[in-house]
Amino acid sequence: MSIVDILPVAYESSTACKRLNAADILSSALVSTPEVIIAPGVRHIYHLGPLPSPNLYNIPSPTPPNPTQEEPAIQSTINALHLCAHPEGGYFCETDRDPRRVPNPYKEPATSATAEDTDPETRSACTSIYYLLTPQRPQGAFHRNKSRTVHVWQRGRGRYVIIHADEVDGSVENAKARVETFVVGPNVEAGERMQWVVEGGKYKSSFLLPDEPEGETSSGLLISEVVVPGFEFADHDFLRKERMEELLTAEQVQELGWMLRTEK
Template sequence: MTAAELIRLLKLEPHPLEGGYFRRIYESSLRCDCGYGSRPLLTSIYYLLTQESPVGLLHKNRSDILHYHQRGAAVKYIMISPEGSLSEHILGPDIQHGETLQLLVPGGWWKASRLCEGEYALISEAVAPGFDYADNEIATEEMVQRNYSEMLDVLNRCIRQRPSEDADL
């Protein structure tokens, strides 16, 4: 199966903020008051990285997110704890060589994802309390320089770059 076939069959759309492709597949009818507003108890999405869109930009959510590898290549995750510790994890099918089939990203942690070698990686994400765009923060170049300057080389490839002022010249 190709990435284009998965996009069509799963009815995925370009992610408006993070990169890659996605579709929400579940939203609980149960709700909870989590201290920052009422949210569904759980939401879940399909998320696809492809060679054309290989990076999930650095961002953080208030909620815990469980990532599940579904098919395709492995995905490398870069995570930064609230205390500023950097860690890397590989979500993928090769558990004999240290990859994991699921990965928890706790609420309040920064994360970015990158497609490892391969045409695509399909994962699912379960978010509790459920995802809301109001709870999502995308990292900026300025924020990374201000808070994580010692990690700039690692993080540079997973933050949205400002267009060059000379781009229209």
């Protein structure tokens, strides 16, 4: 497995469990196993290697997430950190929301409904969460946030795929977005990352990898995220297939379509 010219970027999740309702919660399932991402306009081919398959992780068919289906050690982590299912996939818990408010820097219309207790004129200065991918919920679907997100690895391994939609020149007909991928984990000598940043406006997806590069099992990928200004669902949206087809080549859409959020 080789990855060339990887730049520091990453993801943007977060929000308080209390703001989620049953209609928001989805289970995640992998539907294919793409192997290559080609970044248009860039000479390099990012080889992902075999992606985790349903057989490898024994992923169930889509059903409401049930943490008690997880392995005991993972269930213990979920309980200890008070995690709940995230609509992107995986589990999370908001651990801090700065009480200081800053002016809302986003002039565009909200990308999704604003929570009732959110002042649209301001944002929290920053928010923090735990985020966990597990064998039962191994994928975070493509999404973007308007705010910058700093990620810190804590345990496990996973792969991130970033679509740099914010870099596309709208004045160029059929302009395509740059695609980037990298592994997060403890093996920094092999290029795995323990810290990474995703700027606002970029679409990101992630999925679980085995704990060992040649292994077949995972105890979960646990990270922390800090969003600045603080996360609000009003500043968040999921990537739709129509938008993916605008941003990527047909080959890339075929390879990455399985990372889109599954609609019920």
